Amino acid sequence: METPPAAAPAPLPPPARPSTPSYTVECIFRDFTCRRAALIRALTTDEKAFSRKYNAGTESLYLYGNSDGNWELRPPKLLMPPGQPDPRMFGIKLVRGNMKHPKWLAYIATHCDAWLIRISFFLGANLGTQASRQHLSALINSLQTVHEAFVASDTYHRICHLEKMNVEIEDEDEGCGTEPTVCASCGNHYRRNGFWICCDECDRWFHGKCVKVTAAQAEHIGHYECPECCSDKKGHDYNVDPLLSVLYKRY
Known part of the structure; x- marks a missing residue:
């Protein structure tokens, strides 16, 4: 009498996946x-x-x-899990x-x-x-x-x-050295980020906005004279800096 063949082994169950908590x-x-x-x-x-x-x-x-x-x-x-x-x-x-x-x-x-x-x-x-x-x-x-x-x-x-107050204090402190401290026109203190221009006649500093001069205009002015120096000068030759004649018509 023949012996029946052995039954095939049952397949292994798939590995269990790590449980993930459910959230609503x-x-x-x-x-x-x-x-x-x-x-x-x-x-x-x-x-x-x-x-x-x-x-x-x-x-x-x-x-x-x-x-x-x-x-x-x-x-x-210090130790992080893998993956x-x-x-x-x-x-x-x-x-x-x-x-x-x-x-x-x-x-x-x-x-x-x-x-x-x-x-x-x-x-x-x-x-x-x-x-x-x-x-x-x-x-x-x-x-x-x-x-x-x-x-x-x-x-x-x-x-x-x-923070703004601290910046203003730092700017004022920086203006107390060799830099100008006050505008000769308005009397306000020096600010690092503002545009300033120096008069080549009286050697005083001015806010650009006080003398109506922008940084771009100043690049084309070879010899700058403030309005007060210009008014004191008789027979000022605007041909030296034609741009000044345009600027001073505003005063």
Whole structure:
């Protein structure tokens, strides 16, 4: 009697895929709003505390807006998982360089928006339908961005005002050396970014706007005389600089 052939071994089940937690639109949007609120507060209400912690840091720091509504600064994790890690593990890297304080905070705000969007779309990748993803996008777009909220805040206007005052003080200090300190026409202090012109007769300096001379016009004037020196001079020869005859007709 023949022995029946052995049955073929049953195929192995496919390897189990790593479980991905399921999120609803409402859950993802709630996570987005909590993190967003934390980041806005860090750059506005808590701006002084945020700047103090950053300035006290001795290593690279990242800003995190947590799902519990709190923000924190901390260094990056030393060990990162292989592959494409969860974007929630990465915060916003704080790099300042030579940027002024208002511009630096606005720069951070734009990266906060990019970070929030990345997290939301990472969590929303497994939403079942296109309609769900569109609904999530509409909810997110119904809110101000972190950048928009920051530039509209009182904090932003305050630090811009302080920055402007500091620049004016620096300009006045720079004008106290060899540069002219006051306009001989209006008496206002020297400003570094304004156009000034020096009279070749009396050696006094003037705002270009006070003597109605622009920087472009000054390039074509070989010998400049202020209106007062011209009025004191009898028989002034405008043929030396014909452009002056046009300029002084305005006075």
